[in-house]
Amino acid sequence: MQIADVQDQIDHELVSKAQIEQKINEVAAQVSEDYRGKDPLLVAVLKGAVNTLAAFSQALSIPVQMDFMSLSSYGSGTTSSGTVTIRQDLSTDVRGRHILIVEDIVDSGRTLAWLVEELKRRGAASVEIFALLQKPSRREVDVDVKYQGYEIPDEFVVGFGLDYDERFRNLDSIAVLKPEVYQGE
Ligand SMILES: O=P(O)(O)OC[C@H]1O[C@H](OP(=O)(O)OP(=O)(O)O)[C@H](O)[C@@H]1O
Ligand code: HPA
Numbered sequence: 001m002q003i004a005d006v007q008d009q010i011d012h013e014l015v016s017k018a019q020i021e022q023k024i025n026e027v028a029a030q031v032s033e034d035y036r037g038k039d040p041l042l043v044a045v046l047k048g049a050v051n052t053l054a055a056f057s058q059a060l061s062i063p064v065q066m067d068f069m070s071l072s073s074y075g076s077g078t079t080s081s082g083t084v085t086i087r088q089d090l091s092t093d094v095r096g097r098h099i100l101i102v103e104d105i106v107d108s109g110r111t112l113a114w115l116v117e118e119l120k121r122r123g124a125a126s127v128e129i130f131a132l133l134q135k136p137s138r139r140e141v142d143v144d145v146k147y148q149g150y151e152i153p154d155e156f157v158v159g160f161g162l163d164y165d166e167r168f169r170n171l172d173s174i175a176v177l178k179p180e181v182y183q184g185e
């Protein structure tokens with residue numbers, strides 16, 4: 001789906017499809033170099049990271065394994081509930097594994113701070129993060145994002161996996177919704 005398809009609900013585009021692709025390719029080249037021979041496990045945080053994982057994993061030039069964890073802290077709103085809930089856990093034993101978490105966005109940092117600690121507690125050999133987007137102005141918890149994508153302003157965004165109330169995940173770029181879409185929240 002493109003912005004033109006939902007024009008009436010979009011205020012403006014923030015990161016284009018081409019910019020997303022360029023950044024993902026850039027990070028994938030670096031990660032391929034850093035993890036060659038390490039048999040890394042990509043851990044994607046559902047549901048938001050699905051689009052990023054698909055594009056990123058295909059852009060890598062090394063073999064990787066992938067697993068998924070479904071976490072939620074936002075529910076149907078635009079602000080974090082502050083509590084991370086596991087909706088679905090990994091099926092891989094992470095003990096001794098080099099893990100690269102793949103995320104769509106670091107906003108307050110609560111989701112990733114929790115996940116990094118959890119994976120270390122389970123015995124991972126190393127845990128690093130690739131996040132396509134970051135909102136530095138909203139950070140509440142310190143998280144070290146080794147592979148960074150774009151920094152964006154303090155606006156609630158949708159597209160390329162990111163949702164508002166489960167909608168707009170299949171938009172092919174990142175955009176800001178018109179304020180009236182949030183009306184009644
Ligand atoms: O840094 P934080 O403030 O914790 O926010 C980031 C998290 O919030 C979103 O997930 P959400 O809870 O909306 O679940 P979803 O991926 O299924 O939409 C996003 O995909 C990140 O996982
Ligand atoms: O800006 C956002 N959009 C969608 N989901 C999110 N989760 C954290 N921040 C965001």
Ligand SMILES: [Mg+2]
Nearest residue numbers: 048074075163
């Ligand atoms: Mg969400």
